[in-house]
Amino acid sequence: xxxxxxxxxxxxxxxxxxxxxxxxxxxxxxxxxxxxxxxxxxxxxxxxxxxxxxxxxxxxxxxxxxxxxxxxxxxxxxxxxxxxxxxxxxxxxxxxxxxxxxxxxxxxxxxxxxxxxxxxxxxxxxxxxxxxxxxxxxxxxxxxxxxxxxxxxxxxxxxxxxxxxxxxxxxxxxxxxxxxxxxxxxxxxxxxxxxxxxxxxxxxxxxxxxxxxxxxxxxxxxxxxxxxxxxxxxxxxxxxxxxxxxxxxxxxxxxxxxxxxxxxxxxxxxxxxxxxxxxxxxxxxxxxxxxxxxxxxxxxxxxxxxxxxxxx
Numbered sequence: 492x493x494x495x496x497x498x499x500x501x502x503x504x505x506x507x508x509x510x511x512x513x514x515x516x517x518x519x520x521x522x523x524x525x526x527x528x529x530x531x532x533x534x535x536x537x538x539x540x541x542x543x544x545x546x547x548x549x550x551x552x553x554x555x556x557x558x559x560x561x562x563x564x565x566x567x568x569x570x571x572x573x574x575x576x577x578x579x580x581x582x583x584x585x586x587x588x589x590x591x592x593x594x595x596x597x598x599x600x601x602x603x604x605x606x607x608x609x610x611x612x613x614x615x616x617x618x619x620x621x622x623x624x625x626x627x628x629x630x631x632x633x634x635x636x637x638x639x640x641x642x643x644x645x646x647x648x649x650x651x652x653x654x655x656x657x658x659x660x661x662x663x664x665x666x667x668x669x670x671x672x673x674x675x676x677x678x679x680x681x682x683x684x685x686x687x688x689x690x691x692x693x694x695x696x697x698x699x700x701x702x703x704x705x706x707x708x709x710x711x712x713x714x715x716x717x718x719x720x721x722x723x724x725x726x727x728x729x730x731x732x733x734x735x736x737x738x739x740x741x742x743x744x745x746x747x748x749x750x751x752x753x754x755x756x757x758x759x760x761x762x763x764x765x766x767x768x769x770x771x772x773x774x775x776x777x778x779x780x781x782x783x784x785x786x787x788x789x790x791x792x793x794x795x796x797x798x799x800x801x802x803x
Contacts, residue, residue, distance in 0.1 A: 496523065496524065496525060496563065496765055497522070497523075497524035497525070498524065498525040498526070498527075498561075498765040498766065499524060499525070499526045499527075499528075500526075500527050500774070501526070501527055501528050501578075501580045501582075501778070502778050503582060503778055504778065508630075509579060509580045509582045509583035510577070510578070510579040510580075510583045510584075510626075510630075510641055510645065511576075511577070511578050511579075511630075512575060512576070512577050512623060512626050512627055512630060513575070513576050513578075514573070514574070514575060514576070515532060515533075515534070515535075515566075515572055515573060515574035515575060515576050516572075517537075517568070517571035517572060517573070518568065518571075518572075519539055519565075519566035519567055519568040519572055520532075520564055520565055520566040520576075521565060521566070521567055522565070523542065523563050523564065523565035524563075524564065524565075525561055525562065525563055525564070525764070525765045526558075526560065526561075526564070526578065527560045527561060527580065527774075527775065528560055528578040528579055528580045529557075529558070529559060529560060529578065529579050529580070529581075529586065529600060530556075530557070530558040530564060530576065530577070530578050531555060531556070531557055531576075531577040531578075531599075531648070531652075532550075532555070532556040532557075532558075532566065532574060532575070532576050532577075533554075533555055533556075533574045533575045533576075533577075533619065533623065534550050534551060534552060534553070534554045534555075534556065534572060534573075534574045535552060535573045535574040535575070536552050536572065536573045536574070537551075537552070537568050537569070537570055537571055537572030537573060537574075538550065538551040538552070538568070538569050538570065538572075539551075539566055539567050539568035539569050539572060540565075540566070540567045540569075541556050541565070541566050541607070541608060542563075542564070542565040542566075542567075543558050543562050543563070543564060543607050544562055544563050544716075544720065544724065544763070545563075545716060545717070545720050546714065546715040546716035546720065547715055548606055548607065548608050548715055549608070550566065550608060553610060553611045553612075553613075553616055554608055554609065554610055554611070555608070555609040555611060555619075555652055556607060556608055556609075557599045557600055557607045557608075557609070558600075558607065559600045559601050560580075560581070561731070561763070561764040561765060561766075561771075563765075575623055577623070577626070577645075577648075579645060580778075581779070581783075582778065582779055583638075583641075583642070583645075584642060584645055584646070586600060586649075587732070592646065593646055593649045593650050593653060594650070594653050595649045595650075595652070595653045598653050598656055598657065599649065599652055599653055599656065601728055603721055603724045603725055603728070604675070604679045604714065604721075605714075606714075606715070609652060609655060609656050609659075610659075611655065615651070615655060618651065619648065619651070622644050622647055622648050622651075623648075625644050626641060626644045626645070626648075629641050629644065672709055672713075674699055674701070674706070674709060675709065675710070675713060675714075677699060678695060678699065678706070678710070681695055681698055681699070682695070682721070682722060682725055683725075686722060686725045686726055686729070687726075687729075687747065687748055687749050688749050689722075689749075690722060690726070690749055691722075692706065692707060692717075692718040692719055692722065695718065695722075703718075706718060723759065723763065724763075726748055726749075726759075727759065727760060727763035727764070729748060730744060730748060730756075730760055730763075730768070731760075731763075731764065731771070733747075733748075734760075734768050734771050734772045735771070735772065735775055735776075735783050735784075736783055736784065737784070738784060741753060741756070741757065741768045741769060744756075744768070745757075756768075
């Protein structure tokens with residue numbers, strides 16, 4: 492049995508808020524842990540290593556960091572850090588359901604082919620400070636239309652960050668094209684088209700007329716992860732969507748994603764999320780009141796001490 496990894500689960504049945512703003516601990520986010528909330532981290536000072544699942548990135552002052560629900564997140568400082576951590580559950584704002592309102596899904600979150608780190612200039616950071624301060628005041632006051640006000644501030648934050656990331660990508664396109672091999676764009680196209688049927692790095696390397704070692708080196712250098720991890724992330728993103736938004740049995744989801752062995756699929760899902768497919772669906776459906784599915788939901792058991800036991 493794998494060692495349990497802390498999994499902090501938001502649950503409205505315990506009276507917990509679906510959006511929180513808290514100071515970034517000086518020790519960062521250690522040990523690594525998972526959450527069923529979206530996470531936005533503003534690093535105001537200090538430097539360190541930011542990891543999402545198995546990928547590692549550098550993080551420093553003026554950076555925004557992003558992580559999606561159930562990802563394994565760590566932030567290891569080189570020296571004490573200061574900043575803010577914003578967490579929100581899909582109960583408060585689901586970026587998939589309301590993608591067109593903000594456009595951050597696949598840009599800030601769930602972007603397997605980019606970096607989850609957004610550098611900001613001073614002007615943007617000042618504006619961010621105003622929004623975060625407004626969120627804190629609203630959380631303290633809890634006045635009229637409290638949730639609507641918080642949602643407005645959150646949308647402003649996400650929209651501004653999405654625009655900045657897209658602008659940075661557009662403004663540096665010519666420079667990036669000289670640094671980033673075109674093969675990465677072709678690899679992305681291939682993975683998006685064939686991730687359900689092709690699970691091995693060697694299969695993509697063959698289609699790109701490269702050796703697996705050469706392709707792996709390019710992916711690692713530019714994305715901070717292995718090709719195996721990249722393929723697995725894409726598979727598990729779809730697996731989570733299927734388990735959350737459809738009624739398909741686990742066996743059917745596994746088969747449609749190209750897994751011949753449902754037990755291997757379940758183990759892969761648990762490595763990616765910290766819990767089994769069945770628990771993931773049951774828990775999230777229960778705390779969302781069944782809004783994610785066209786079915787009534789019952790109550791999911793609540794793990795103790797923020798650590799998910801061995802759910803099968």
